[in-house]
Amino acid sequence: MRSENSPDVFISLAGLAASLFATAALAQSYPAKPIRLIVPFAAGGGNDNVARLVGKHLSESLGQPLVIDNRPGAGGALGAELAAKSAPDGYTLFLGGVGSHAVNPNLNDSLPYDPIRDFAPVALLAQAPLVLVVHPSVPAASFKAFVALARARPGQLNYASNGNGSSSHLAAVMFDSMTGVDMVHVPYKG
Structure with a gap:
């Protein structure tokens, strides 16, 4: 019969304690370094503003800087590719x-x-409605009047979007299709 004071028990307990201390020493609290937030749109736009606001609060909460990395282009594909190919370390x-x-x-x-395999959703940060606005000098005080004006001037009215393939661009294409108008797309970078 073994005693509780046998060398085997002592060695086992010493090994267990050493492994616990080693694990604690190797483990770092997250985050242990700055976090990068890739924004696939130009600085100064709506998405960038959301990122900076959220980034400020995350940085304060986590005690580490959150660095905004704007990577506009290709409807968000350039930034998405960079994020997908980044190390999956949470940073x-x-x-x-x-x-x-x-x-x-x-x-x-x-x-x-x-988009399914390379990303895991974390949180919904913002929602933004799309609105139709015109310069006050445009002779259309209602939606119906604007559609009539656009139909009367095919290819003469311009609309801006935050880039080719963006939700604002596709909404305007759908608007053209549903109302039978023909407006000229002017894409901006973000």
Whole structure:
């Protein structure tokens, strides 16, 4: 019969204690370094503003800087690709959206990322409605009057969007199709 004071018990307990201390020494609290938030749109736009507001609060909560990394282009695909190819260590976040995760996969068969396989949703940060506004000098005081004006001037009215393939661009294409108007698209970078 073994005694509780036998060398085997002591060695086993010493080994267990050593492994616990080693694990604690190797484990670092998260985050142990700055976090990068990739924003696939230009600085100064709506998505960038959301990222900076959220980033400020996350940085304060986590005690580490959150660095905004704007990577505009290709309807969000450039930023999404960079995020998808980043190390899966929790130090790279991505501000994805309709463009990068719904529009691009339906418009482009050869994306360098898979929105389902390469990303895991974390939180809904913002929602933004799309509104139709015109300059006060445009002779249309209602939606009906604007549609009549646009039909009377095919190809003469311009609309702006935050880029080709963006939700604002596709909404305007749908507007043209549903109302029978023909407006000229002017894409901006973000």
